[in-house]
Amino acid sequence: MKLIEQLPDLGATLDAWRRAGETIALVPTMGNLHDGHLALVAAARERARRTVVSLFVNPTQFGPNEDYESYPRTLDADLAALKQAGCDLVWRPDVATMYPFDAAFMLRVPDPLADQLCGASRPGHFDGVASVVLRLFSQVRPDCAVFGEKDYQQLVIIRHLVADLFLDIDIIGLPTIRESDGLAMSSRNAYLDQDERRRAPTLHRVLVEMAESLAAGGDFKALHTAALEQLEAAGFHPDYIEWRTARDLSPPRPDHPSRLLAAAWLGKARLIDNVAVGGKTA
Numbered sequence: 001m002k003l004i005e006q007l008p009d010l011g012a013t014l015d016a017w018r019r020a021g022e023t024i025a026l027v028p029t030m031g032n033l034h035d036g037h038l039a040l041v042a043a044a045r046e047r048a049r050r051t052v053v054s055l056f057v058n059p060t061q062f063g064p065n066e067d068y069e070s071y072p073r074t075l076d077a078d079l080a081a082l083k084q085a086g087c088d089l090v091w092r093p094d095v096a097t098m099y100p101f102d103a104a105f106m107l108r109v110p111d112p113l114a115d116q117l118c119g120a121s122r123p124g125h126f127d128g129v130a131s132v133v134l135r136l137f138s139q140v141r142p143d144c145a146v147f148g149e150k151d152y153q154q155l156v157i158i159r160h161l162v163a164d165l166f167l168d169i170d171i172i173g174l175p176t177i178r179e180s181d182g183l184a185m186s187s188r189n190a191y192l193d194q195d196e197r198r199r200a201p202t203l204h205r206v207l208v209e210m211a212e213s214l215a216a217g218g219d220f221k222a223l224h225t226a227a228l229e230q231l232e233a234a235g236f237h238p239d240y241i242e243w244r245t246a247r248d249l250s251p252p253r254p255d256h257p258s259r260l261l262a263a264a265w266l267g268k269a270r271l272i273d274n275v276a277v278g279g280k281t282a
């Protein structure tokens with residue numbers, strides 16, 4: 001496995017692979033890898049001859065009071081896990097490589113994709129995500145890129161980005177990988193203390209129960225109130241629980257696959273999760 005930190009070295013390796021006719025899959029990450037990321041790597045390896053994993057904690061997707069500085073950086077453990085997982089190349093640019101000009105071109109993700117759900121309380125977050133993902137796509141020029149469904153709004157926005165800018169990249173979304181008690185794997189789970197960790201799976205359980213009730217014809221408003229109450233009783237500070245069309249996050253429509261999406265604070269961790277309603281995915 002190669003660790004590359006300079007663009008010319010990245011270009012040389014990727015060009016050699018392309019000349020040999022090898023396909024390339026990209027798994028963008030911010031490091032602090034867990035089994036959810038490694039499942040993305042495994043999926044990438046099934047789809048392309050070469051797998052590139054990027055490790056870059058992207059400053060432009062963090063708000064001024066968010067955890068950019070304290071975001072866990074675990075390079076040695078990440079490299080060991082990626083080697084074990086069969087990754088071919090780790091792309092680890094620094095901030096000056098990713099954003100070479102002080103006045104950087106930034107993408108503006110259109111509303112209502114950007115300003116709802118997580119975007120409502122994290123203004124500019126998805127502009128930062130889209131801007132760095134487009135840079136990664138330009139640097140690596142992959143045949144396909146793999147993202148987790150845990151960040152469902154991000155996945156929908158990236159699909160839209162690729163379609164809207166005519167990028168010839170196959171976007172693969174993988175189901176959320178969960179701990180045995182249902183908690184979605186996330187780097188931010190590390191912020192939970194022991195007691196919070198015990199209560200954290202409530203978020204998933206509440207979503208699953210609400211999705212079942214919706215699929216059985218339950219009333220969204222009543223279920224929404226009850227779900228918020230359950231989360232608050234478990235010590236969460238809910239940010240939102242919303243029901244959306246799976247493909248584009250528009251309001252749910254009959255006969256279109258839909259999802260329930262939620263974010264809630266538990267102690268210092270902002271947890272997000274989502275589930276399909278009625279067992280149908282997008």
Ligand code: PAF
Nearest residue numbers: 028029030058129132151
């Ligand atoms: O999902 C993430 O880890 C990040 O948002 C991503 C896609 C790597 C962009 O920084």
